[in-house]
Amino acid sequence: MLVFYQVAYAVLLAGISATLLVGRKTDNFAAVVNGAASLALALSPIAVEFGLGVGMGVDVTFGQALPLWLALAGFLHMVGMLxxxxxxxxxxxxxxxxxxxxxxALVFAGLHTLVRHSPNVQLSAAYIAVFTLLFTLGIGVLWEFVELVAREVGERIGHPPVLHHYGLRDTALDLLFDCVGALLVIALDIRTFVPVTEQRPELVEPVLVALVIGIVGGSIVLALLVAVEQRE
Incomplete structure (x- = not known):
């Protein structure tokens, strides 16, 4: 299984790199930017492991599943960009x-870790499911605002946006399938990342709180930016 993960990860990294090169050769600025971001994100678990281990002496292992899932998401996105x-x-x-x-899956694992390692925290299965769904939906809303801002910035500078926004119908469908992804994780009880979150269980609660604040705050700020831009 380890060999499968390694081979699949290498293939996906090669695929992202190839789409980035295609974007460069065709002068597709958006594909180049997204390709670089996708490659960096796919490599981030390895970089963080190395940085924490060498720079801070902190032993954290993300395993094989997280880099592979990141690489898969990045590769699918890049094929779409082309x-x-x-x-x-x-x-x-x-x-x-x-x-x-x-x-x-990351939030779901974090909540289960929080329940297991925090005796004072009592979360029902229903609460975990609802929170996971709402958190994922919140990330989806934030992403839609990012796409809107990217469009507005592109129009202002006279350059094709690095992300495309196709209108309200597309936004509604995007959020619907964000919910589908979350519901699949909940229904299949996917706890793939529990071994990752259990390495530092004391960080789960503050990280989740910070992320919720960031999602709400970021969505409000981006919504205001879009509103101001469209009024000008």
């Missing part, structure tokens, strides 16, 4: 389901 978002009607739904599933 044209499949426009030519394959269900591709955007697939990428949102996979990406939202990753977010949901």
């Amino acid at each position: 044209g499949w978002y426009d030519s394959v009607w269900w591709w955007d739904h697939l990428t949102h389901t996979v990406s939202a599933g990753l977010v949901a």
Whole structure:
């Protein structure tokens, strides 16, 4: 199984790199930016492990599943950026389901770790399910605002935006499939990342609180930016 993860991860990294090169050769600025971001995100668990271990002496292991899932989400997104978002009607739904599933799986694991290692915290299965769904939906809303801001910035500087926003109907469908990704994690009881969150259980609660504040605050700020830009 370890070999499978390693081979699949290497193939996906190669795929992201290839799409980045295609974007560079075709002068697709958005594909280049998204390719670089996708590659950095896919490599981030390895970089963080190395940085914490060497720089701070903190032993943290993210395992094989997290880098692989990040690489898969990045690769699917990059294929979409090269044209499949426009030519394959269900591709955007697939990428949102996979990406939202990753977010949901991390939150789901964190909540189960919190319950297991914090005797004073009592969370029912229903609460964990609802919180996971709402958190994932919140991330989805924040992402939609990011797309809107990217569009507004692109229009202001006279440059194609690095992210595309296709209107309210597309936003509604994106959020729907964000929910699908979260519900699949909940229904299948996917606890793949519990070994990761259990390495530092004391950090789960403050991290979740900080993320919720960041999601709400970020969404409000971006919504205000869009509103101001559209009034000008």
